């Protein structure tokens with residue numbers, strides 16, 4: 001559905017996008033995460049055709065966005081990270097205005113607008129002034145506006161920012177619902193755990209480069225490998241160190257009494273092999289597990305790295 005290849009964008013001497021790559025399949029609900037200034041909005045604006053890249057290619061459903069802006073606009077619904085001021089405009093009038101841009105008028109427009117307002121739980125506010133809506137309502141209205149031309153790809157720049165927990169929950173439900181209806185969705189956020197609950201895939205951008213992309217499970221697995229393996233040894237401590245040192249996946253060992261904290265770069269199978277070899281050598285183990293981390297700690301760890309080392313998942 002979306003293919004971004006080697007995207008570069010400079011603002012003067014500043015490099016905002018530094019060879020960004022991304023590939024999304026139809027039906028993905030993709031969480032685009034990164035710290036302030038990482039390049040999320042820049043990427044989204046380029047994909048939506050609102051900003052030109054300096055180099056690189058973007059294909060939306062096979063369409064080269066440089067070559068066919070008109071077709072691109074039919075395919076994409078873009079929700080910006082800010083909401084303008086709409087003096088003296090009612091919710092319905094606001095929607096009618098956007099419908100007319102796409103040539104939808106009269107009865108079909110009314111029907112569509114009421115369906116969309118229903119979808120974003122705003123039916124009861126149809127006659128209210130836009131400027132009188134709460135922030136959460138405005139954001140939902142903005143989403144409804146993006147859906148007017150029934151786009152296949154939704155690009156939503158921080159749709160849940162500034163919302164209270166209840167409004168965030170509602171926004172998430174609406175987006176899940178849209179995804180189930182077949183829309184491919186990109187949502188940006190600074191908050192990784194929040195996206196991980198609803199997104200099928202997550203990408204982490206740092207200084208204009210995608211440093212990590214995968215399913216939530218893949219990312220958790222990647223994170224787990226960087227957490228220590230914790231082993232408690234009841235008997236056979238004299239042999240443990242030499243056995244551990246012989247294992248190619250052991251990177252370092254810290255010992256506190258009978259507790260061993262091991263930097264272990266192996267996967268689950270290699271963990272099982274290590275446990276097996278310890279038991280085979282008559283070492284009695286009372287516990288053996290990976291220290292659990294959180295997605296938040298992974299995010300902080302990745303985005304702290306100065307040059308953002310590439311980790312392929």
Ligand SMILES: Nc1ncnc2c1ncn2[C@@H]1O[C@H](COP(=O)(O)OP(=O)(O)OP(=O)(O)O)[C@@H](O)[C@H]1O
Nearest residue numbers: 011014016034035036037038039040041042043190
């Ligand atoms: N019009 C502009 N002129 C100059 N620099 C810009 C412009 N737009 C963005 N930048 C810079 O490019 C970098 C990337 O900005 P961008 O808005 O894409 O980041 P972001 O990931 O969306 O951040 P945030 O989480 O704060 O929304 C930032 O350092 C920003 O200062």
Ligand SMILES: [Mg+2]
Nearest residue numbers: 040041042081
């Ligand atoms: Mg932004």
